[in-house]
Amino acid sequence: MGIFSKLKQAWFGDVNWEKLDDEFFDNLEESLILADVGVNIATEAVNSLRNAVFSYDMKDPEQVKAELRKILLQKLSVGDAALDTAKSPTVILVIGVNGVGKTTSIGKLAARLKGEGKKVLLCAGDTFRAAAADQLEIWANRAGVPIVRQHEGADPGAVLFDALQAAKARDVDVVLCDTAGRLHNKQNLMNELAKLRKIIDRELPEAGRETLLVLDATTGQNGLIQARSFKETAGLTGIVLTKLDGTAKGGIVIAIARDLGVPVKFVGVGEGIDDLKPFDPEEFVNDLF
Known part of the structure; x- marks a missing residue:
C-alpha cells in the first residue's frame, strides 16, 4: 500500500x-x-x-x-472483521457524513455480495441530499441489483419500509440501506437512525443486522472523531475505510480499532467496482513493512 x-x-x-x-x-x-x-x-x-x-x-x-x-x-484484533450475512435476510445500514464515499461503497459491496451468490436489494434511504437516490441507482445498475427509492425529500422510514416489504416478497438475502449523511453532530440525524432501527425491529425482527460506518482514510484523526460520535449513538458493528491508496495515511485503521473496539471490515483501494476489499488485519500489518 x-x-x-x-x-x-x-x-x-x-x-x-x-x-x-x-x-x-x-x-x-x-x-x-x-x-x-x-x-x-x-x-x-x-x-x-x-x-x-x-x-x-x-x-x-x-x-x-x-x-x-x-x-x-x-x-x-478487536472483533470479527468478516461481514455477518449468515441470517437471511440481513439488513445493513450504511452511515457516514457526506463526501466519504458512502454511496459508492454501497454499490461496490452490492456487487461483491451478488458475486457471492446472494440476492441483494438497495434501499435509497438518503432522501435529503440532492440526487443521492439517482447516484445510488447508477451503482445499482452497475452491480446488477434492484433498488427501492422514492422522490427527493421523502420520509427515509417510508423508503426503508417499502424496501423491507420488497425483501420479504422477493426472498432477498441482503438489504443495503443508504442513510442521510448530514453532519455527525446533528441530533436529528441520530434520531433518524434510531427510527430506521425501530422499523427493522418491527418489520423484520429476526433479520441479521450490521451497521457500517464509512470513513475517508485521508481525513485522519478527524475520521476518528466522526467514528466516536457515531459509535455513541448508532451502535456500530464495523467500519468501511475508503481511499486507502498509496497516498493515504492508513495508520488510522489501527487508531479506530484500538480506540473504539470496532473492527474495520472493508477497505476501498480504488475507483473500480471491484476495489472494495475485505479487511485482513494480518495482511495489512505485513503491508506496512
Missing part, C-alpha cells in the same frame, strides 16, 4: 542493530504518529517494542520487525 513510507525510512535507515538507541525508537514513534496511528497508540507500541528488544536482547532486524508486527496486530 505504500502508506508507511516514513516507517520504512526509520527502519531501513542508518541503524545499528547491535545496539538500538533512543534515536531509533524516537524516529519509529514519529513515523507512526505521522501515519495517523495517534500519539497514545504510537507511544504504547514503541514502549512495548523497546521493552521486548531489551528483554530478549534482539539484534536481528527481522526479529525486531516481527515483534512490532505482533504488537500492531494485537491492537487491530
Whole structure:
C-alpha cells in the first residue's frame, strides 16, 4: 500500500542493530504518529517494542520487525472483521457524513455480495441530499441489483419500509440501506437512525443486522472523531475505510480499532467496482513493512 513510507525510512535507515538507541525508537514513534496511528497508540507500541528488544536482547532486524508486527496486530484484533450475512435476510445500514464515499461503497459491496451468490436489494434511504437516490441507482445498475427509492425529500422510514416489504416478497438475502449523511453532530440525524432501527425491529425482527460506518482514510484523526460520535449513538458493528491508496495515511485503521473496539471490515483501494476489499488485519500489518 505504500502508506508507511516514513516507517520504512526509520527502519531501513542508518541503524545499528547491535545496539538500538533512543534515536531509533524516537524516529519509529514519529513515523507512526505521522501515519495517523495517534500519539497514545504510537507511544504504547514503541514502549512495548523497546521493552521486548531489551528483554530478549534482539539484534536481528527481522526479529525486531516481527515483534512490532505482533504488537500492531494485537491492537487491530478487536472483533470479527468478516461481514455477518449468515441470517437471511440481513439488513445493513450504511452511515457516514457526506463526501466519504458512502454511496459508492454501497454499490461496490452490492456487487461483491451478488458475486457471492446472494440476492441483494438497495434501499435509497438518503432522501435529503440532492440526487443521492439517482447516484445510488447508477451503482445499482452497475452491480446488477434492484433498488427501492422514492422522490427527493421523502420520509427515509417510508423508503426503508417499502424496501423491507420488497425483501420479504422477493426472498432477498441482503438489504443495503443508504442513510442521510448530514453532519455527525446533528441530533436529528441520530434520531433518524434510531427510527430506521425501530422499523427493522418491527418489520423484520429476526433479520441479521450490521451497521457500517464509512470513513475517508485521508481525513485522519478527524475520521476518528466522526467514528466516536457515531459509535455513541448508532451502535456500530464495523467500519468501511475508503481511499486507502498509496497516498493515504492508513495508520488510522489501527487508531479506530484500538480506540473504539470496532473492527474495520472493508477497505476501498480504488475507483473500480471491484476495489472494495475485505479487511485482513494480518495482511495489512505485513503491508506496512
